[in-house]
Every structure is written in structure tokens, then in C-alpha cells.
Amino acid sequence: MFLSTKSEPIRVLVTGAAGQIAYSLLYSIAKGDVFGKDQPIILLLLDITPMLTVLNGVVMELQDCALPLLREIIPTDQEEVAFKDLDVAILVGSMPRRDGMERKDLLKANVKIFQSQGTALEKFAKKTVKVLVVGNPANTNCLIAAKCAPSIPKENFSCLTRLDHNRARSQVAMRCGVPATQVKNVIIWGNHSSTQYPDVHHCLVNISGSEVPCYDAVKDDAWLQGDFISQRGAAVIKARKLSSAMSAAKAICDHMRDIWSGTPEGEFTSMGVYSTGNSYGVQKDLIYSFPVHIKDKSFKIVDGLPINDFSRSKMDATAAELIEERDTALAFLDL
Structure with missing residues (x-):
């Protein structure tokens, strides 16, 4: 053929x-x-x-x-x-x-x-x-x-923060005993670093045909606000003695496919994008990971999601790190 x-x-x-x-x-x-x-x-x-x-x-x-x-x-x-x-x-x-x-x-x-x-x-x-x-x-x-x-x-x-997004979906799915496809709308906020914040306050888990809020599905707040947030990338490197190439490549494919073809209706993904200063109190002129919808090869930040005090503190901490990184890097920039 x-x-x-x-x-x-x-x-x-x-x-x-x-x-x-x-x-x-x-x-x-x-x-x-x-x-x-x-x-x-x-x-x-x-x-x-x-x-x-x-x-x-x-x-x-x-x-x-x-x-x-x-x-x-x-x-x-x-x-x-x-x-x-x-x-x-x-x-x-x-x-x-x-x-x-x-x-x-x-x-x-x-x-x-x-x-x-x-x-x-x-x-x-x-x-x-x-x-x-x-x-x-x-x-x-x-x-x-x-x-x-x-x-x-x-x-x-x-x-790329899609690897972290995929990882968060998978970890929630394993906790709930469902495929990762049954978990949607996790969010990675901020920097691709140890300060990034995987947020599941807006995440839904499909259990037996019903969409259940993640906290209700997992039933382990201590895990969701503790070990779940900690970095897994370092554990992969320690075990393989090499970086996470396979999962990173898969995440790149997912990220670019969504840019090219769009995100499903009612779902969002996580991408590090340019902050204009108009979303979630994040300072202008940072590349910060937000929840986004994508259509016609253009993204739109999902605005207006309620943010509790726990999330706010995590989001601010990763923004502060990005501001410090940016200012250090710009001092080296030869324009």
C-alpha cells in the first residue's frame, strides 16, 4: 500500500x-x-x-x-x-x-x-x-x-513540563487503580525544578463512569500534599544512572501533538509559557507553567480557577525561584 x-x-x-x-x-x-x-x-x-x-x-x-x-x-x-x-x-x-x-x-x-x-x-x-x-x-x-x-x-x-504532568496523572491513577487516561486536569505550576507544584485540587478521576474529585478518589491528603509533590526525576536518575530519556521523549511528543492538534474539550494540560502578568498573580516576563487549553495551534491559559492558601504558597515559591533565575541569567545576556 x-x-x-x-x-x-x-x-x-x-x-x-x-x-x-x-x-x-x-x-x-x-x-x-x-x-x-x-x-x-x-x-x-x-x-x-x-x-x-x-x-x-x-x-x-x-x-x-x-x-x-x-x-x-x-x-x-x-x-x-x-x-x-x-x-x-x-x-x-x-x-x-x-x-x-x-x-x-x-x-x-x-x-x-x-x-x-x-x-x-x-x-x-x-x-x-x-x-x-x-x-x-x-x-x-x-x-x-x-x-x-x-x-x-x-x-x-x-x-516542557509535560513529563511532570504525565507523572502526576500516572501516580494518581496508580493510587486509584485506574488507567492514566481516566485522570484529567492535573496542573504543574511554575518552574521545572524541585520547587514546581503538582496541583490536583482541580483534577478529576473517572471511577466506574463517574468523575470524582482527586482528593475524594485518593483519600490520602497527607500523601497528596507530601510525597506526591516531591521530585521523582532524581529517583529515576539514581536507579538508571542515566536521565529519564524515554519518558521525556514521550512528553515532548505529547506536548507538540497538543500544540499541533489541540487539547480535548473540557481538559487542560500543563505548559511553561510566557507570563503577561495577568494570570494568577504571576509576575510578567517569566516562563511559568500554567494550565492551558490549546486550539488552532494557540494556547490560552485557563484562568479563574480557585486557589487555596496551600496552593498559593507553593505557586509563589516557585515564582520566586524563577524571578531569581531570570535576573541571574539576564545579567549574563549580551544584548
């Missing part, structure tokens, strides 16, 4: 393309799981020069998959090649935190990377490009990239 499509190919960039997350991600993008089963893809794969040999191996594997939607693969270490006429940029590569590295040193190294990539977006990409920042510290890296691409709308930039 021959696959016939009338769509023009879209140009999709993945940075850090020789790395672990990309290795788990590229097949799903190339086979149509993200942008649709009739959407041809041109993959642009960017990595640093020492990784080009590894990247060429990834290219050979993608070619050997014989995927009908994959029209072209362009591996490169040159930003002017990688960012040319992009429809989608998935910025996975970043400087990882090394032993003994201060957070300000990590921010300084990543400001240099994301200033360069934001400038490349400004110079070479389409103004309609959708940009997802994955590399940590993702929120602040996303803000730097957006500031360095002033002609691309701020709402075209987002950072």
Missing part, C-alpha cells in the same frame, strides 16, 4: 540530536505520531561537532526504518543550516549540571547556548515557528531564547 499525501513537508529541528532523549524521540516524530499520519517531515538534526559521527549513525538508523513520511534528514553542526525556514524547533540540547557546578555557572553556560539559538531563530526560522525548550533549566532557557528572537511572538515559545 502506497501512502499518498498532499501536504507540503514541515521542517522540524531537534537539537542535541545525538543524545539519549533525541534517540527515543526521533522515531516517533518521523513515523507520524506527533504531527499526523499524513504530514511529511524534513528532520533537521543539530549537535556539536564532536558528536557528528554519532549523529550520522542515528541518521543511518532513521533511513533504515524506511518511514514513508520522512522526506529528508539533514544532520549538521551549523546553526544557519539547522534553523533555516523552520516550522518547529525542539531544543533538547543544553549544558548539563556537572558535579561541583554552581547554579549560576549552569545558567551562564546555558545563556550562551540559548542566546545563540534564539538569535538563529530570529535570523533563519519562519516567524510562525513553534519552539519547545526541553534543555534545563528549561523555563529560563526558554525565556532567553524568546528574548533573542524578538520578531517571533512570545506565545510561540514554550518549555
